[in-house]
Amino acid sequence: MSHPAPRPLRAKAPAGPLSGRLAVPGDKSISHRALMFGAVAVGTTEIAGLLEGEDVLRTAAAMRALGAEVEKLGPGAWRVAGRGVGGLVEPADVLDMGNSGTAARLLLGLLSGHPIFAVMTGDASLRRRPMKRVTDPLSASGAQFWTREGGRLPLAVRGATDPLPIDYVLPVASAQVKSACLLAGLCAPGTTRVVEKEPTRDHTENMLRHFGATVWVEDTPEGRVVRLVGQPELVAAPVLVPGDPSSAAFPIVAALLVPGSRVVVENVGLNPLRTGLITTLREMGAALRIENERVAGGEPVGDIVAEYTEMKGIEVPPGRAPSMIDEYPVLAVAAAAARGVTRMRGLAELRVKESDRLSATAALLAANGVNAAIEGDDLIVQGTGGAIPGGGTVETHMDHRIAMSALVMGLASEMPVSVDDAAFIDTSFPGFATLMNGLADGEVLGAP
Ligand SMILES: O=C(O)C1=C[C@@H](OP(=O)(O)O)[C@@H](O)[C@H](O)C1
Ligand SMILES: C=C(OP(=O)(O)O)C(=O)O
Structure with a gap:
């Protein structure tokens, strides 16, 4: 594409x-997440109703490149055999996220927590979009990024060997930035905390819970506070999109x-x-x-x-x-x-x-x-x-x-x-x- x-x-x-x-x-947001969570869960996740649009197919290909088994069984019916939290492997080639901001940003969160090296690119539209909004908070986990001028793709990432939990107040209302921080937090010990002044879509929080993680959400004068207890064992669970x-x-x-x-x-x-x-x-x-x-x-x-x-x-x-x-x-x-x-x-x-x-x-x-x-x-x-x-x-x-x-x-x-x-x-x-x-x-x- x-x-x-x-x-x-x-x-x-x-x-x-x-x-x-x-x-x-x-749903595109839920479809990306189902593939990513399935890839870091223990066991086999069955997905029904997956969006088979180009954006989501990019995520499916990336999860395969990172070692998960991702298989299409029929229209909208997919199966992901996961590698467990922290179990993704170094990809042999560049990850091309096509036109998809969600695929790129959420995946950078996931990569941050793995001690692997990866290079990511996208199409001409995605290569114009800002990535600093995720690489800034993700750097606090210990991950390193080398980006093109202006924090754009292509970029290279070396994930953290001993990732630290992130504590971040979102400067923009973005479910992608929130989700990137939470996905990085899966591999870190302790509690990852993200604060959003305006609530954004909460599919990541919902799906984390669905796969067995502990997530607290609290509305405070500071905003909506989301906390994730790190290093959970995510257990494969069926997803109906x-x-x-x-x-x-x-x-x-x-x-x-x-x-x-x-x-x-x-x-x-x-x-x-x-x-x-x-x-x-x-x-x-x-x-x-x-x-x-x-x-x-x-x-x-x-x-x-x-x-x-x-x-x-x-x-x-x-x-x-x-x-x-x-x-x-x-x-x-x-x-x-x-x-x-x-x-x-x-x-x-x-x-x-x-x-x-x-x-x-x-x-x-x-x-x-x-x-x-x-x-x-x-x-x-x-x-x-x-x-x-x-x-x-x-x-x-x-x-x-x-x-x-x-x-x-x-x-x-x-x-x-x-x-x-x-x-x-x-x-x-x-x-x-x-x-x-x-x-x-x-x-x-x-x-x-
Ligand atoms: O988290 C997601 O799945 C999405 C979040 C939104 O982006 P931002 O987080 O950049 O607002 C939205 O525009 C995009 O289509 C999907
Ligand atoms: C903004 C959108 O998607 P993404 O950020 O994933 O490219 C969209 O689908 O309208």
Whole structure:
């Protein structure tokens, strides 16, 4: 996936409403973690519903290179024979994490605790992203890093022989940084402590417990304090991966925007630290219902029913960003269709995703006749009241979420919307175009 041939794609408005039931692929965050935890557990971990997107396949390949047996048994069904905490072996070659920030940063945490040497790289997008945010705290464990200028990939790491537990207050809200510190803490004696001022997704904490580690989480005036007791024996445990709420966002917003639509997305993960988009869309007036709520594989899940609604612009508070960090591009598309102005506040972190998503989202809107402005770290979108002109070609900058957001916009625009490259959609949502076409009467996503 490092240099895929560009695949242009175009979306046009369907002749009628979107309708149907669908399931989106497995949660990307949980899938990466299931493979990594499986690799350092004792015994065999069976995973069901694993996301078979390029990002997660990179993690699977890396865990194999580090000595775990990772095997695909059937669609979404995988088996990992682990090596136990501290048991990973030195990889014979460079670890290429492709387009995936989560794979790179979490793996650096894991490598820090092993006395091995490894070299990591990624594609042109990942090589632009900051790694100092993990190499700084991980250095406190005794691991050594040699990075390219600006703390970027490629980098080399020599993990610590006698790792020390990390005590770190996160300077940015990042589940990847938190998780990297906790994964390093698996190999260290004593207690690893991470403090986050704003809670971020807690899949690492949940899965550590699921595999038998002792993790305490405490809300204090300083923030959320997470403590992990080091050197646990992780015991293999089955993992059932729910549908990814960040992928569900695309058919949900499409249904809200195309007149007369009703779409049900089944079996979506509803971890409260991931559901900021649902809260926000409801504040905009969206007709969203959750049915069949239950707990599966230790995570809350449900079916989301989305029906066409004329929405209104709102102000989205900065504190909500961690619970919907990957959903802002598609929220901006919903805001473009709404009546009135939407102001999304506190989006600095969007600048360091697969692309600079703050400017890529503003450009996506501008290319299609929607007024948008960036003020500081805020994105301000002037809603069109359901009359998005469209007609533009969007530069996706190797960013799957920019591509999918632009295509959703094309379903609800007066003229079709094209993207220069839809190839990166396969990092998180293989089958996206087929699934979206399945909701319409006739092909709506196709070659330009
Ligand atoms: O921990 C994770 O699985 C993720 C955390 C988020 O990144 P940050 O930690 O950089 O906010 C998110 O954007 C990413 O898609 C997945
Ligand atoms: C930011 C994302 O992923 P990652 O950081 O893993 O590349 C994403 O999927 O939107």
